[in-house]
Amino acid sequence: MLKVAISACLLGEPIRYDKTGQRDRFLTNKLGKYASFIPFCPEHLAFGTPRETIRIVLENERKKVITVFSKADVTEAMHEAMAQELRKIQNEPICGIILKSKSPSCGLGSTKYYTGAMSEGKKDGLFALTCKKAFVGFPIEEEARLLDPWLRENFIMQLFAYHDAMHLEKHAQNMNELVAFHTAYKFLLQSKHEGNYRLLGKIVANHEKKSLNEVLQEYLSLFKKTIAHKSTIAKTVNVLQHMVGFFKKELTSVEKQALHLQIEEFRDEIVPLIAVMSTIEFLAKKYDIHYLLKQKFLNPYPKDLALRSSIQEGK
Ligand code: SF4
Known part of the structure; x- marks a missing residue:
């Protein structure tokens, strides 16, 4: 059986900021017959659920993680959680990673970056970037592109x-x-x-x-x-x-x-x-x-x- 690391919300786990999931039926019902999934969620690990939404803000070329309403800088907590989630999936013989699109953490080329209140275009989310660096040449995709x-x-x-x-x-x-x-x-x-x-x-x-x-x-x-x-x-x-x-x-x-x-x-x-x-x-x-x-x-x-x-x- 394949082992595939996956954004936990795609399995339907109610782990998004508002305590909802976003189950992808192709992945759970069809691919799930042949793959065992290793779920990850760096945001849940760092901030719990429900939580305030976050965004990536560029400041002097640095990527900061800022909460949208209270404007708190939570970059460090996010990096600690990502390191922990990365270690978890590195300890498994996975053959691919599936990420949730548009999320500040998991989006693959679909995450909005900001300078102040202005959107700076779409790039990789922070955990997607971490995975790409750690798993070079690996099958990595986000669920939206799999449509x-x-x-x-x-x-x-x-x-x-x-x-x-x-x-x-x-x-x-x-x-x-x-x-x-x-x-x-x-x-x-x-x-x-x-x-x-x-x-x-x-x-x-x-x-x-x-x-x-x-x-x-x-x-x-x-x-x-x-x-x-x-x-x-x-x-x-x-x-x-x-x-x-x-x-x-x-x-x-x-x-x-x-x-x-x-x-x-x-x-x-x-x-x-x-x-x-x-x-x-x-x-x-x-x-x-x-x-x-x-x-x-x-x-x-x-x-x-x-x-x-x-x-x-x-x-
Ligand atoms: S997109 Fe990533 S960080 Fe956001 S809820 Fe899903 S797994 Fe967690």
Whole structure:
């Protein structure tokens, strides 16, 4: 099971300044079947609930945390609470962080900063900044952006791939396991970044005869960067055509035509990606194409998350 750190209010905990929660049903009801959540709330820890609202005020380039009505400077208490919450999530083998948008603590690029009473535009909340510094290259997202089907699909795919990478790092016994991992991720990596996919192949080939540990560290560092790339519809179409190339000799002309038509309809945003994937999977099973059936690109996460069912998903 994945472990994911999350703003506690997104689980519905009544922990916001006014003692309400903001439960996100996709996260609790769907992702929650496959993830155990590590909740955090630096504001509750620092000030209790209910509490006065706070805002970030810029003063001589310093970020101060000020209560909105009583104008108290609570920066220090906030930093202590954030350090404690950070230690909590660092002690867990998490593979991602989900933050609540617009909050002075948790917003990811959606938090208002102020100079006096004037808004200074939107940036990262203080705890989001702390997490980004502590977890470089990690899957981190805020819930509001996950309403976009394409961003949600990319993020959830990244979470599951990151989890697989952590498992490999911990348990790999020999190079064969790394080769099998790279083979299974071939098409998914290509859909993210073709150049990096080739570099990863060179690392796995290990012509310099490095130790397993050295190769793993080098490979997983680039793997994690690669899966963080957002795919595009053009790259996805390219990968789908590569997959068809694998078994086009086995296909009847009717099957070939139907598959090409579906890929075109996916490119034109008429059918969702799941339709093309299901056809490829069906035909790969029919013709016993193991290489394709083992590809993570076909099943990067449990199907009932239904992330490839929207036609906006592949933009
Ligand atoms: S947004 Fe962050 S700080 Fe605010 S209630 Fe939710 S978890 Fe707590």
